Amino acid sequence: MAGASLVCLLIGLLFLAFQVKAIFSAQLEQEYISLVLEAVDRAESARSAAIAWQPPSGDAGSYPDGYRRARVELAARLATLDALVNASPSRAPPLPRAVLSPAAGFDAASTALDTASAYWRAERERVSAAMRARISRVADTLIVLSAIVFGVLVTALGMYAKRNRQLAGMSHEFEYAALHDAMTGLPNRRKLFAALGETAARSHGVPSPGKIAVLYMDLDGFKRVNDTFGHRIGDEFLIAVSKRFRESVRTGDVVARIGGDEFAVLVRTFASDAELSTIAQRLIACVSQTDEQMGLGVVRASIGIASFPDRVADYWRLVAAADETMYQVKRNGKNGFAFAVRPASE
The missing domain is CATH 3.30.70.270 (Reverse transcriptase/Diguanylate cyclase domain)
Incomplete structure (x- = not known):
């Protein structure tokens, strides 16, 4: 029984090691996704500024300097986002090259940004769900391993507790004897x-x-x-x-x-x-x-x-x-x- 318990314990520890490794990998992936989403947020802020500076309908021929600067900023943010996406450890849809230039159409750039935002937010939810599932499996495995360890060690712990009580009793008796008169029981x-x-x-x-x-x-x-x-x-x-x-x-x-x-x-x-x-x-x-x-x-x-x-x-x-x-x-x-x-x- 002890041998079978030991084998189960080793298998469980090996499974835990793989799960913990997967959790750390998922955590790193989640941190990378957070970096990408931060770039998405900055690009969306630049897009909001461009929308605020965009001339009203009918004045399309004259763009104010604020709008042009906002479009340049949006293009720079999209380029940074594209660099992060291309460096992703997992395959991810890249941004169209046509939207990375300040001269690109605003609607196309905006659509590409919305597509990237939706994809990476969905990725964040997927990775979070996978981490929760792995953590749940780790918790279940720990419960099983704890039961196995408890079953193996309960006898030894019982013997240790019994011996500890005996030693504590002897220690108390020695301490009492050292501080009290043996005949009358009064303190000495x-x-x-x-x-x-x-x-x-x-x-x-x-x-x-x-x-x-x-x-x-x-x-x-x-x-x-x-x-x-x-x-x-x-x-x-x-x-x-x-x-x-x-x-x-x-x-x-x-x-x-x-x-x-x-x-x-x-x-x-x-x-x-x-x-x-x-x-x-x-x-x-x-x-x-x-x-x-x-x-x-x-x-x-x-x-x-x-x-x-x-x-x-x-x-x-x-x-x-x-x-x-x-x-x-x-x-x-x-x-x-x-x-x-x-x-x-x-």
């Missing part, structure tokens, strides 16, 4: 910084850019969970609290696991510190509720909050500033939150 540190860069880029150049904030969180007492209850319980706690974190933040914000028992939340836009305080309180409540649900009684949360541009001049330092502030909370008694203070030097 790399994804957090990418989201931070995207958020800052959208705000760049905006007349009134929004404020950005990062809440950095450490789970107080989590080490005791692993030491006392085992790492399995510790992993279950991290998975459960991560789910609560996702449900507590807004749709546009990003909650990420930085590593171990440390998490961060990127707040893409906010209006006031009170809004950030509410988010921090919700996160602390998520930790407390998870601890209570699992009956551990040891895990709480310390959160540092840094915001750009009011507290941190460079948005790339948001995570570091929030991390430093979080350790201040831990030193001051844990289980709470605090805002970063902008250094006096800034």
Whole structure:
């Protein structure tokens, strides 16, 4: 079947080549006809000028200079037309030699011009019809060849599409794995910084850019969970609290696991510190509720909050500033939150 399809394809391509060659030849012929018809139009314009200058009946003995010049122009135009007709690549009826002189009779010259005009306009229609017919045959052949090619390649295309989907799925899985924490499914540190860069880029150049904030969180007492209850319980706690974190933040914000028992939340836009305080309180409540649900009684949360541009001049330092502030909370008694203070030097 593949061999027969290939033979049909080659025959069809050969037929197309001949048809395309014929179309180009017809196009050249049509362009030549257009040149001849342009000469016809110029000759008809000269004839119209001669008619305009032709003396009225009864004054045939005296021809004005304008009429004589128009007849000379008409003769020159007819000579140019005759030269084009004689140079035609296909046989065409020539103009009578007698009408090429200014002294020729006006009626004879006019009749010869009308005959040439009718012939070449008919030729233009004939060549145009032939071109349309050939183009139609080319279109039909292309449809048939397309069907043959489709029939031959459909299996290969199907296999390629299947393989491409598999590769795309693998690529998506690799990309997801590179940007997310394997255990909790939360974005990782790399994804957090990418989201931070995207958020800052959208705000760049905006007349009134929004404020950005990062809440950095450490789970107080989590080490005791692993030491006392085992790492399995510790992993279950991290998975459960991560789910609560996702449900507590807004749709546009990003909650990420930085590593171990440390998490961060990127707040893409906010209006006031009170809004950030509410988010921090919700996160602390998520930790407390998870601890209570699992009956551990040891895990709480310390959160540092840094915001750009009011507290941190460079948005790339948001995570570091929030991390430093979080350790201040831990030193001051844990289980709470605090805002970063902008250094006096800034």
